[in-house]
Amino acid sequence: MTKLTVVSVSILLIASALLSNDSMAATWTVNNSHDLQQQLTQASIGDTIILNAGRYQGNFEIAKALTISGEHGAVIDAKGLGSAIKVSANDVTIEGLRIESWGSDLYERDAGILVMEQSRNIKIMHNNLQGDGFGVRADHSEQLVIRHNQIRGNSQLHVLDRGDGIHLDRVQQAMIEYNQIEHVRDGVYIESSKGSLVANNHFYHQQYGIHYMYSEHDEAYGNHSENVSGGYAIMSSKFVYLHHNRAESATEYGVLLNITNGARIEFNVLRNIHNPQGQEALGNQGRAMFIYGALDNEIRGNEFALSDIGIAMAMGGEKNRIYENNFINNLTQVKYVGDELLQWSQQGRGNYWSSYMGWDHTQDGIGDQSYQPNDSMDKLFWRYPEAKFLMNSPVVSLLRWVESQMTVFTATGIKDDFPLMQPIQINPAVVSTASASELAYEH
Helix, strand or coil: CHHHHHHHHHHHHHHHHHHHHHCCCEEEECCHHHHHHHHHHHCCCCCCECCCCCCEEEEEEECCCCEECCCCCCCECCCCCCCEEECCCEEEEECEEEEEEECCCCCCEEEEEEECCCCEEEEEEEHHHHHHHHEEEEECEEEEEEECCCEEECCCCCCCHHHCEEEEEEEEEEECCCCECCCCEEEEEEEEECCCCCEEEEEEEEEEEEEEECCCCCEEEEEEEEEEEEEEEEEECCCCCCCCCCCECCCEEEEEEEECCCEEEECEEEEECCCCCCCCCCCCCCCCEEEEECCCCCCCCCCEEECCCCEECCCCCCEEEECCCEECCCCCCECCCCCEEEEEEEEECCCECCCCCCCCCCCEECCCCCCCCCCCCHHHHHHHHHHHHHCHHHHHHHHHHHHHHHCCCCCCCCCCCCCEECCCCCCCCCCCCCHHHHEEEEE
């Protein structure tokens, strides 16, 4: 037998073995908890287990590569203890299930679906989860797909006592898309992870929509946060690309940049950010964006509108590029107290300010006169909040008017030398042209 013939026979044998393994994959149908536990143990790698309509009580572990699929009406009920489903294998798919009543012990990581360490290629799709602890929790794993799920926490618990809708810790390359998450702690919490994509999710009635901690090279777009404390919190992270998201009816902020660098915050709509206690606690107003100790970030093309404060900046947030944004009818457009005069424009283009009263004699779309959005009265009240009772006094109103008429720029604060005469258009369509890791190299 020639060497070529031997190689050809070997290839045929390998192909035959692969086809044989595929043909051996079976589909099993179960009707009760006992049958489900039995099939999870006895099924072979690659098999599919279908749950007929009914209630399956207990805690179930998937320890091999399987697909678990539920017919309409199939319910996993953990009876208030532990995690409903634990995944301790690679190449697992969970779809079409209603999962409810798992435990509430956050320290023990109680979850509707708990993905164990070192698991990879896990798909969680088209499920409905409702319970006290985490909806989906994954630790030290990679290549997760969490798509088209409904996750609902317990609205009767204090928000900080609830689990997160999706909690990822040291997870690489997660894709979280088209989920609806409500009444949880944070909608999506991502810690010490890399390369995640969070897109087109809806977040309601929770602390933060998306919360990054110690994470890098992540991307989020097309998300909508409503009736939350904060829309998108980026903390101690780097190279996060946050674009084409919405946050509205929040109480603390639309976007928070806290000790974060290399982020791109672009084409987000952040509006109606109001703190009901803001007037009683000056300095705690709702902020469309809050920059706190964050450096070297690009903030462009966003709308900051109808909020207590457009952008608040404190504690060393000076070294950022802020231009081509719309500041529309905020009670205070900018709150900044520092020792520098910051220029908020880039290459001859500044921002649109609804409060700008200048002219454009050259008809080039740029105001003829520079604009400084925060006046000396703003800085006085920021530094000395105990003077808040003077805010609405006739004397302060007179001083503000005099200062605005004099057009005298102070040596510190925010200055825009190229204010835009018309707001920029924010295109709601989202096209991700590069991965988050690719975008990181542009910084």
